Amino acid sequence: MSNDHHFATRAIHQAYKPLENQGALTPPVHISSTYAFDNVEQGGAAFEGENDRFIYARLGSPSQQLLEKRMASLEQAEACLATASGMGAITSAIWSFVKPGDELIADLSLYGCTFSFFEHGLKPMGIKVTYLNLSDTKLLKQHISKKTTLVYSETPSNPNMRLVDIEALANICHQYDAKLMIDNTYCTPYLQQPITLGADLVVHSATKYLGGHGDLIAGFVLGQQEDIDHIRYFGLKDMTGAVISGFDVSLLLRGLKTLHVRVDRHCENAQKVAEFLDTSPHVKNTFYPGLPNYAQQPLAKKQMRQAGGMIAFELNATREQSAQFVNALEMILCAVSLGDAETLIQHPASMTHSTYTEEELLEHLISPNLIRLSVGLEHIDDILADLNQAFESVFGDSGLAISA
Numbered sequence: 001m002s003n004d005h006h007f008a009t010r011a012i013h014q015a016y017k018p019l020e021n022q023g024a025l026t027p028p029v030h031i032s033s034t035y036a037f038d039n040v041e042q043g044g045a046a047f048e049g050e051n052d053r054f055i056y057a058r059l060g061s062p063s064q065q066l067l068e069k070r071m072a073s074l075e076q077a078e079a080c081l082a083t084a085s086g087m088g089a090i091t092s093a094i095w096s097f098v099k100p101g102d103e104l105i106a107d108l109s110l111y112g113c114t115f116s117f118f119e120h121g122l123k124p125m126g127i128k129v130t131y132l133n134l135s136d137t138k139l140l141k142q143h144i145s146k147k148t149t150l151v152y153s154e155t156p157s158n159p160n161m162r163l164v165d166i167e168a169l170a171n172i173c174h175q176y177d178a179k180l181m182i183d184n185t186y187c188t189p190y191l192q193q194p195i196t197l198g199a200d201l202v203v204h205s206a207t208k209y210l211g212g213h214g215d216l217i218a219g220f221v222l223g224q225q226e227d228i229d230h231i232r233y234f235g236l237k238d239m240t241g242a243v244i245s246g247f248d249v250s251l252l253l254r255g256l257k258t259l260h261v262r263v264d265r266h267c268e269n270a271q272k273v274a275e276f277l278d279t280s281p282h283v284k285n286t287f288y289p290g291l292p293n294y295a296q297q298p299l300a301k302k303q304m305r306q307a308g309g310m311i312a313f314e315l316n317a318t319r320e321q322s323a324q325f326v327n328a329l330e331m332i333l334c335a336v337s338l339g340d341a342e343t344l345i346q347h348p349a350s351m352t353h354s355t356y357t358e359e360e361l362l363e364h365l366i367s368p369n370l371i372r373l374s375v376g377l378e379h380i381d382d383i384l385a386d387l388n389q390a391f392e393s394v395f396g397d398s399g400l401a402i403s404a
């Protein structure tokens with residue numbers, strides 16, 4: 001199937017023909033750890049890359065290859081590698097390209113374990129990590145040098161929903177032969193395709209929207225064939241071993257089929273929730289790219305197809321009251337992760353970003369009263385009603401009327 005077909009069609013059909021597989025509508029799951037050869041010569045040729053035989057599941061399997069082809073088509077990337085987790089994707093990719101003496105420049109706001117990896121994985125190995133507010137493109141121009149191997153950012157960022165201009169950052173990186181790596185977990189390729197904007201590598205936690213049902217942990221790295229081969233045969237094969245299981249491949253193929261439908265509804269619900277929060281007297285700031293008062297809305301319109309399912313908001317409250325607000329919710333679940341059918345909420349300062357010191361929280365723009373909300377697929381009235389009753393429970397009144 002060519003890339004001329006629409007996203008939804010490719011998400012369902014790309015790289016698989018049931019009639020070539022005994023009519024099986026759902027692709028078979030390959031769980032074999034090893035693959036047999038006709039003879040030593042054929043095995044030897046496989047190791048030399050002279051034929052396309054599978055060798056061993058740490059290097060790939062037929063069902064993994066199908067998933068990778070489908071995902072590459074959705075991200076408009078030349079190649080893709082599926083991994084055991086989002087962190088497996090991030091670490092396998094980064095270890096493949098950095099060496100002692102190199103510099104990695106990262107945005108200030110990052111998923112907590114990515115930050116930990118930079119602090120406790122890269123820095124002790126002699127790799128310099130510099131955090132900049134990459135929403136301000138000028139800062140990259142001022143700091144980048146020939147020692148910068150990688151520039152890394154999420155957009156929107158976890159947990160505070162800041163955006164970076166992918167195209168502008170890519171242009172600067174390429175003047176210095178640095179690679180731009182974008183974590184596209186919040187958007188998925190349905191809402192944003194960083195490679196078409198100039199990014200060199202894209203990583204995903206497929207655990208989130210791509211799987212979509214909270215029943216798997218997986219990741220992806222996408223980019224040019226040469227880079228993905230290097231990550232597969234070095235970063236993943238020899239360094240992290242972060243191999244995806246055949247069962248998770250199968251769940252992801254299922255998740256991708258409904259991605260566009262789910263994400264449309266996540267966005268629709270999130271827009272209404274953001275508008276509701278933004279009118280609350282108990283909310284100091286609502287960070288959502290779909291709000292007209294969101295400072296980076298022009299950039300969101302330039303590089304995102306819709307505003308997404310994630311919202312961050314700061315309460316007009318103390319850190320303790322912010323935690324109480326989360327605790328007062330009844331249907332909405334206090335849980336990390338995101339992109340599931342269930343609406344999930346968490347308090348980053350106490351949970352995902354709890355390894356940060358008070359100073360680091362401020363430095364990385366995560367206020368103690370910040371709350372992260374992953375808006376789910378429940379009926380919008382029920383989501384709003386639960387938020388409303390939590391406001392009443394903590395503040396004595398909601399301060400608003402619900403109008404969904």
Ligand SMILES: Cc1ncc(COP(=O)(O)O)c(C=O)c1O
Pocket residue numbers: 085086087088111113114154158183185186204205206207217218219337
């Ligand atoms: C933006 C982002 N990137 C990467 C990860 C790590 O992914 P995983 O949990 O699949 O290892 C997460 C997990 O929450 C995330 O939110």
